[in-house]
Amino acid sequence: MIGVVGGGIAGLAAAYRLQQRGREVQVFEASEDLGGLAGVYETAGDPIEKFYHHLSKSEETIVDLIEELGLGDRLEWLYMSNAFYVDGVVHPMDKPWEIAAYPHLSLYDKYRLTMLTLEIDVRGWLPSFDTYESLQDFEDVPIKEFLLDHTTRSVYENFWEPLLDAKFGSRKEDVSAAWLLGRVKFRGERDLLRGEILGYLQGGFAPLIGALVDAVGRENITTGARVSDLDTSEERVRSLTVETADGTTTRDVDAAVVAAMPNVLEDLTGYPCEIDFQGTVCSVWSMDESLTDTYWLNLADEAPFGVFIEHTNFVPPKRYGDEHLYYTASYVQDPSEELWRMDDSEVEELWMDGIADLFPQFESESVNWVETARNPRTAPVYERGYLDMVVPYDLSDAVAEGVYYAGMASRAQYPERSLNGAIEAGFAAADRITDDAVTASTTDGHEAVTE
Ligand SMILES: Cc1cc2nc3c(=O)[nH]c(=O)nc-3n(C[C@H](O)[C@H](O)[C@H](O)COP(=O)(O)OP(=O)(O)OC[C@H]3O[C@@H](n4cnc5c(N)ncnc54)[C@H](O)[C@@H]3O)c2cc1C
CATH class of the missing domain: 3.50.50.60 (FAD/NAD(P)-binding domain)
Structure with missing residues (x-):
């Protein structure tokens, strides 16, 4: 056996x-x-x-297994919406005109950011298409140094840094450039006009x-x-x-x-x-109302959680008896962190205040229920x-x-x-x-x- x-x-x-x-x-x-x-x-x-x-289009093994186990008809590929929250404003970032309208990056910044995400190195006179081919070449390169060199300081500070803060917190500068490039390659399919497509199973x-x-x-x-x-x-x-x-x-x-x-x-x-592993504290909120038009809200602003996800802007609320479901979550790098030492009701109180600060229209009475999960090891630090x-x-x-x-x-x-x-x-x-x-x-x- x-x-x-x-x-x-x-x-x-x-x-x-x-x-x-x-x-x-x-x-x-x-x-x-x-x-x-x-x-x-x-x-x-x-x-x-x-x-x-959710699933990414590049992930084939799970799709094959879903088919093999007879669940293929439950698999849906849905458009996800993604936005940045800065200074009290939600900036959608899916469609070309939304990205063009984002006021916290210049046109040149957006060009450099787009070229990196397309894996085109534009640092020299002629663009290079093979600079990023071998991830191993970037295994020992610090991510910040890499991003400052391959994009601009403003792209780093206004785009990548909030994402890295949410993902790795105090360990963000330990992460390798290879991880970032791996993520760029890992990312799924995009429709130019409608944004990224992600997978979910009905149920x-x-x-x-x-x-x-x-x-x-x-x-x-x-x-x-x-x-x-x-x-x-x-x-x-x-x-x-x-x-x-x-x-x-x-x-x-x-x-x-x-x-x-x-x-x-x-x-x-x-x-x-x-x-080294990070822990996660993650709450699911059921509410009577929708707060945003976005699935994934990146927070480039003060907030007591790292990410705010309106799940029912990805999967419709009718699947959940018309409840609007949200996630608030933070990674924890060290068990001595205050968030980790709080009990669930303290976390929920802190995060409820955080939701109210971000969305003035939020009313605490609209919360039907909240559940909080935590686990001390949920994600490696890809250093x-x-x-x-x-x-x-x-x-x-x-x-x-x-x-x-x-x-x-x-x-x-x-x-x-x-x-x-x-x-x-x-x-x-x-x-x-x-x-x-x-x-x-x-x-x-x-x-x-x-x-
Ligand atoms: C916040 C968060 C967001 C995520 N987002 C996504 C996403 O969008 N898409 C995606 O595909 N994945 C996502 N993941 C990752 C995904 O959940 C994990 O990669 C996957 O579930 C890991 O499965 P596992 O079986 O390796 O580990 P686990 O799920 O941790 O399973 C290990 C099991 O071993 C058991 N165990 C431990 N010790 C013992 C013991 N001594 N004896 C017996 N049993 C033991 C544990 O109880 C546990 O059930 C996310 C994870 C987190 C935390």
Whole structure:
């Protein structure tokens, strides 16, 4: 049996692929719910993710899996709207004329910004189309230095810096230029006249988790089951220890896939991962009214949260019993930060005041409900030298034979962690297990013939 540690989408994807290849699997999930960071709240209609989620057109593995699991007709590609909030004004930034009208960048700034997003280097006399081809060339280049060189100071201060503040907070200057270029390449399809297209599943991503659970078989998944130890004596994984409400059991395994954050891997195996992770505090607000015309509002202004998302400007409110749903969220770089130390009701009070400051028409009575989720490890800091720190899928050399990794510190979760990356990581670990088994049996067969 192959033991999978973690019932998030990476662990479920690994289990699904292993079963397809004829392997017996058991998934152990510490919490009572499956889906990990893709968990949901109930609403008056469809469930909504606790942390905002959408798909990019460049993500193919998840689309193939959605089709394979029979959910293809639920997948929708919708136009997203995006705006900047500066000095009390919401500036839409999707259509060429909206970008042209944005008053906080000059025409020259917009030209330099557009050229970078089109991956055209215009620093010399002649434009260069291959400067940004190799991300590795920019792995050690600080992002600020890069942006000042490849765009302008005003583009950095008025466009990128607010985005980097929201995404990496106090760690923003540690991030590499390679991450930024990776994100530019990762971005999806755009319609010149209507903006960027993003994907969402009707009913949210809960049906995808549900379909994976059905495919793997509920009898092969245990929730409320924390794996507390991997026995890797004699350089091979032998068993894992599982703690449930009923007690502690030891399960023999042929291999183990750790599909959880790298601190879990370190606790179980001693494998150290140097990647720093950020935490997230994220509230979902249900209101009677719409506050903006925008899905994604970048805040280049004072606000107690890093991002303000009106989800029902992406997916219509009728899907949620006519509730208007919003996210307010902040990344947290250090657990000593005040926001992290606040309890949920303190966060909600602070953020409610923040919403009122941004939108004078907001009335607190229009809030139907608010739920706040937090998790101490939700996103890596994609700092310089990141790729040297990713955890390999196959840990037979580094830890013991039969130990594999599919969590967020794996290569598939670069340059952005995503559901697609988690599925690719799960598949990659499963492929290595089955490939290794094929190699071993081929080698055994060959030896048998030659004996
Ligand atoms: C704010 C935010 C926004 C995001 N936006 C998007 C987006 O727009 N699009 C997108 O595609 N992705 C997005 N993501 C990323 C996406 O949610 C993750 O990449 C993905 O869910 C990670 O899945 P995972 O299975 O690797 O990890 P997790 O979901 O963290 O699952 C790991 C599981 O392991 C369990 N576990 C931990 N320790 C143990 C143990 N010892 N024993 C047993 N179980 C254990 C945990 O309880 C957890 O359920 C976002 C994430 C966040 C936080």
